[in-house]
Structure formats: C-alpha cells, structure tokens
C-alpha cells in the first residue's frame with residue numbers, strides 16, 4: 452500500500468512539474484545575426500502608440516556579453532526602442548511571475564545628460580501597454596537588467612507614470628502580445644549608441660508543482676527512515 456501511494460505521489464509531482472516548466476524560455480543571444488530585431492522611433496515621454504519610423508539595427512559578431520550583439524544609434528530627438536520579432540509575441544500568459552532579462556549599455560554615457568523620462572520595457576496588446584522602468588539607466592559597459600512580470604513589480608499601464616498594472620491588465624496584455632520593445636534612448640540629445648544582448652523571457656515552475664515534488668521527496672525520506680529501523 453505504501454509503495455502504491457509513493458508511486459502515485461511521485462507520478463503526480465512529475466506531471467505537475469512537467470506542466471509547470473512546459474513553457475520554454477524565449478531567448479535571443481544574437482549569436483547568428485540580429486534575429487529579426489529592428490528599431491523603432493517613438494514620440495517618447497510616455498507616448499508609445501505611434502511609430503514615427505522603423506530602422507535597422509547593426510549586428511556585431513563579437514563584443515557582446517558572449518558572442519554577438521545588436522546596437523542602434525539614436526536617429527532623432529524622439530525616443531528610440533529595440534523592437535522584438537514575432538518569437539516574442541503571442542500568448543505569453545505562461546510567463547506571468549517569470550522574468551524578462553537583458554543586457555544593455557549606451558555610449559557616450561554622461562550622467563549629466565542622462566534621459567530618464569521613458570519606460571525601459573514596453574509590452575503591447577494593441578493600444579494597451581504594460582510599461583516598466585528600471586531603478587536606473589544602464590552603464591557604459593554591459594549592464595544586466597531583470598524585470599519580474601507581475602503585479603507589484605513596478606509595471607504600469609500606458610507609461611512609467613501610469614496606474615499600477617493589475618492582474619487583469621497582465622491577463623489582457625500577456626494574452627496576446629503584439630509588440631515588445633526595449634529602450635535605446637538614454638540621453639537628452641541625438642548622440643548615443645545603445646547595445647542589446649541576451650534578451651530572455653523565462654517562466655518559473657508553478658509553486659504547487661514544487662510543493663508536490665517536495666511532498667514526494669519527503670515521503671521518500673520517510674520510507675527510507677522507516678525501512679532503516681530494525682523490525
């Protein structure tokens with residue numbers, strides 16, 4: 452009987468864990484080219500719904516955090532962003548609670564002319580936009596940026612000064628992502644070149660999956676402990 456319960460709990464834990472990690476990470480390390488990424492110029496300062504122009508990024512075969520990376524040079528007095536390809540679109544609800552991470556830098560990097568009045572990450576479903584701004588701008592060398600996709604993690608609606616994004620907002624936008632953009636504009640002036648590498652959207656296993664796995668492991672431990680005692 453114990454063996455049967457043990458197998459059932461282990462099987463349940465395995466199935467739940469597999470379901471929790473079923474969503475593979477979406478990644479681009481720019482090792483084989485620009486991966487379909489381009490750049491867009493937006494009005495900026497919280498206005499992100501119209502695209503003023505679209506332009507090509509430059510792929511560099513080396514010089515990234517590892518291997519290649521892309522860069523774009525500021526084209527205007529507006530706010531430019533890196534624009535993700537279709538691999539980063541669609542139904543991303545499986546990544547709620549997970550992270551979006553990337554490495555970036557900009558040069559020349561002069562703190563006295565740094566531009567802060569824009570979101571660092573924009574996730575769109577049509578005209579609904581989740582906006583997140585990091586605590587600070589990146590540096591002149593590669594800077595790792597981590598944002599957690601969830602309520603209370605600094606995401607706001609429309610712009611970085613909008614209302615805090617709710618669970619319903621995340622469901623609505625992540626359910627059908629039509630664009631994902633990462634900021635290139637960091638200087639008050641048409642001077643900077645910004646690099647981007649290692650963009651990743653990663654899911655986390657659901658907590659109940661881990662709880663089941665731990666319960667299964669605990670049961671194994673209990674069984675071993677009991678069978679080790681003399682009869």
Ligand SMILES: [Ca+2]
Pocket residue numbers: 480481482515516517518519520648649
């Ligand atoms: Ca790379």
